[in-house]
Amino acid sequence: ERPRVGISACLLGERVRYDGVPLRDRFVNEVLGRFVEYVPVCPEVELGLGVPRETIRLVRDERQRTRLIAPRSGRDLTEPMRRLAAAICERLAALQVDGFVVKKNSPTCGLYRVRLYTPEGQLAGRLGTGVFAEVLRERLPLLPVEEEGRLNDPVLRETFVAQVYAHARLREFFA
Ligand code: SF4
Numbered sequence: 001e002r003p004r005v006g007i008s009a010c011l012l013g014e015r016v017r018y019d020g021v022p023l024r025d026r027f028v029n030e031v032l033g034r035f036v037e038y039v040p041v042c043p044e045v046e047l048g049l050g051v052p053r054e055t056i057r058l059v060r061d062e063r064q065r066t067r068l069i070a071p072r073s074g075r076d077l078t079e080p081m082r083r084l085a086a087a088i089c090e091r092l093a094a095l096q097v098d099g100f101v102v103k104k105n106s107p108t109c110g111l112y113r114v115r116l117y118t119p120e121g122q123l124a125g126r127l128g129t130g131v132f133a134e135v136l137r138e139r140l141p142l143l144p145v146e147e148e149g150r151l152n153d154p155v156l157r158e159t160f161v162a163q164v165y166a167h168a169r170l171r172e173f174f175a
Contacts, residue, residue, distance in 0.1 A: 002037045003168045006092050008103035009040035011148050016042040020052045025148045028101055032151070036164070039097055043108050043132040047077065047084050058107045058128040060116045068107055068131045071121065078131060081108065085135035093140060096171060099164035100136060104147040108132045111147050142167065 010017045013024035045051060056077060059069045068077045092100070102109040107130050114128035129137075136145060144163035150156045 002035060003098040003164050004039055004095060005032075005036040005164060006039045006041055006097045006100040008101065008106070008109040008148075009042040009045075010103055011101060012038060012040055014040060014042065016045045016051055018044070018049075018051070018053050018055055027151050027157075028148050032101070032161075035161075036099075039092065039095055041088055041092075043081060043084055043088060046088070047080060049077075056107055058114055058116050058130070059119055060124050060128075061119055066116065066128060071117075081131045082135055085132045086139060088132070089136060089139035092143075097143070098167040098171065099144040099146075099160065101151070102130070102133050102136075102145060102147055104149040106130050111137075111145060112150075142170075 007028065010023050011025045011028050013022045013029070015022050017023060044053065044056070054070050054072045056068055056070045059067050061067055068081050069075070070077060102111050104110050105114060107114055107128070109132050110128070110130040111133045112129070113126045114130055115126055116124045116128040118124045133145065136143065144160055144167055146156065146160040151160060
């Protein structure tokens with residue numbers, strides 16, 4: 001039986017991105033996809049933001065808190081996204097996923113080096129983590145999570161796949 005792996009739905013070519021333009025990651029689809037069963041998730045669409053939608057970004061506010069903001073409308077989506085992410089984590093746990101591949105650079109799904117902006121709209125750095133990815137890490141700390149871009153590195157790729165299989169074995173052991 002193939003392990004189940006959650007994935008940012010846009011990486012499978014689903015039309016869920018803010019601009020509606022499909023994206024299809026080659027390794028994820030043509031290689032890893034042969035060995036795992038994907039559980040696609042798009043938190044922004046599940047939040048009801050629609051396709052296409054206004055762009056959103058991570059903003060570091062004056063109290064050094066990171067917020068998920070839609071700059072055009074000024075909406076602060078942080079708390080609704082955190083609540084939704086927690087619900088998605090429960091769903092993933094119930095589905096017994098053994099890993100998750102997140103989309104890099106996204107203020108929602110990105111794990112490393114996501115752009116952070118000042119409240120005035122200037123780039124403040126690149127050390128952010130997307131809100132969904134952050135909750136995923138908090139709620140399912142033993143779940144292997146990796147960005148699709150990093151899976152192009154053979155060492156990181158092997159590590160991730162080994163972790164997915166180890167997670168599956170551990171889960172079966174405790175079942
Ligand atoms: Fe949806 Fe995440 Fe892909 Fe953005 S990066 S389109 S939130 S799945």
